[in-house]
Amino acid sequence: MMLANGGVLGLIYRDLPAALRPSARSWQAGTLLNAAGCALCAFQSQLPLVPLVTAANGLILFGLTIYWRSLQQFYDLPAQPWQYLPAIGGTLAVFWFSAFHPDTTIRIVLISMAWLILMGGCVSILTGRTRRDTARSRQMLLALFIAIMVLTAFRAVFFVAAGVPADFSIADNASWMNLASPLVSAIMPVIGTTAFALMCSERLRRQWERAASTDYLTGLANRRTLTETGQHRFQQSRIRDGGIALALIDIDNFKSINDQYGHEAGDLALKQVAACLRTEVGLADILARTGGEEFVVLLGETEPGQAQLTAERLRLAVQRHSFILRGAHLPLTVSVGIAVSRAGDTDFDSLLRRADQAMYAAKAGGRNRIELAA
Numbered sequence: 001m002m003l004a005n006g007g008v009l010g011l012i013y014r015d016l017p018a019a020l021r022p023s024a025r026s027w028q029a030g031t032l033l034n035a036a037g038c039a040l041c042a043f044q045s046q047l048p049l050v051p052l053v054t055a056a057n058g059l060i061l062f063g064l065t066i067y068w069r070s071l072q073q074f075y076d077l078p079a080q081p082w083q084y085l086p087a088i089g090g091t092l093a094v095f096w097f098s099a100f101h102p103d104t105t106i107r108i109v110l111i112s113m114a115w116l117i118l119m120g121g122c123v124s125i126l127t128g129r130t131r132r133d134t135a136r137s138r139q140m141l142l143a144l145f146i147a148i149m150v151l152t153a154f155r156a157v158f159f160v161a162a163g164v165p166a167d168f169s170i171a172d173n174a175s176w177m178n179l180a181s182p183l184v185s186a187i188m189p190v191i192g193t194t195a196f197a198l199m200c201s202e203r204l205r206r207q208w209e210r211a212a213s214t215d216y217l218t219g220l221a222n223r224r225t226l227t228e229t230g231q232h233r234f235q236q237s238r239i240r241d242g243g244i245a246l247a248l249i250d251i252d253n254f255k256s257i258n259d260q261y262g263h264e265a266g267d268l269a270l271k272q273v274a275a276c277l278r279t280e281v282g283l284a285d286i287l288a289r290t291g292g293e294e295f296v297v298l299l300g301e302t303e304p305g306q307a308q309l310t311a312e313r314l315r316l317a318v319q320r321h322s323f324i325l326r327g328a329h330l331p332l333t334v335s336v337g338i339a340v341s342r343a344g345d346t347d348f349d350s351l352l353r354r355a356d357q358a359m360y361a362a363k364a365g366g367r368n369r370i371e372l373a374a
């Protein structure tokens with residue numbers, strides 16, 4: 001089952017975007033190492049015990065280490081040089097307490113400690129504050145790691161309490177725990193690989209949703225998102241007898257920047273304006289780029305006076321940050337048209353049209369100014 005799951009992950013590897021491939025490749029490698037470690041146990045009667053036990057445990061430990069590394073790659077985290085020490089130390093401990101001082105209890109305790117450290121590293125990544133989300137696949141993988149940590153600790157306590165002899169074998173049917181251990185070992189490579197594949201799928205779904213709802217250049221909401229949100233707010237305002245307001249912002253003399261310095265310079269100007277506007281919008285505001293050099297802010301304020309104050313902050317934020325291109329300081333300003341919903345507005349688009357008319361009035365009035373729609 002481990003090999004089958006690892007093989008499936010290998011088949012879908014090329015369908016993943018480049019950013020996810022290193023993580024998927026590492027997870028596949030970890031699964032194959034775990035499978036190899038478990039497969040060695042099938043040859044206990046044909047191979048010398050010490051090399052077999054050492055190699056089997058070492059492969060599983062390094063498989064868990066690679067799982068840890070895979071999650072680091074998934075979340076763009078750097079590798080920690082010391083994270084391979086538990087696998088190295090655990091493998092050496094198995095060899096020492098199998099070849100020179102045979103003691104099954106000590107061997108089990110040390111291996112369990114290494115497992116707990118490695119899986120604890122995976123848990124710390126999955127529970128990181130910046131990586132928390134509602135994805136069921138991440139929660140499933142987190143629950144699996146925690147469950148295996150609990151079972152690993154219980155297994156160690158069980159054998160210590162049982163007082164097994166130094167030459168006790170954990171690879172036969174002498175104890176019910178010997179039967180349960182392989183099942184526990186198989187949980188992560190089998191079920192965990194499925195959960196990891198679902199995490200990759202969820203990441204892709206979120207990326208597609210983001211691509212469909214955001215502007216590729218500035219990362220702001222796009223026209224589609226603005227229209228959907230605006231229509232919803234407009235309908236809610238009618239139900240609650242309230243109102244909505246928006247500011248339509250257009251960069252002054254943007255065409256001259258493109259004509260004189262090229263479209264790359266124009267893109268840089270758009271990014272700078274987006275960054276300036278983003279610093280001034282409130283939590284209740286929706287900032288979007290609707291195309292070309294045009295931005296729209298769906299304001300949280302519904303009073304004309306408050307809307308004008310917000311628009312003035314936005315205008316000044318752009319004006320204060322001069323646009324530096326090839327060592328030259330270029331003036332960068334915006335004209336803003338504000339529209340507040342009224343009884344005659346039939347839908348969100350009618351509000352947007354009035355804001356557009358107010359913006360053109362600001363352009364005609366000299367640019368770098370604000371106009372409130374009648």
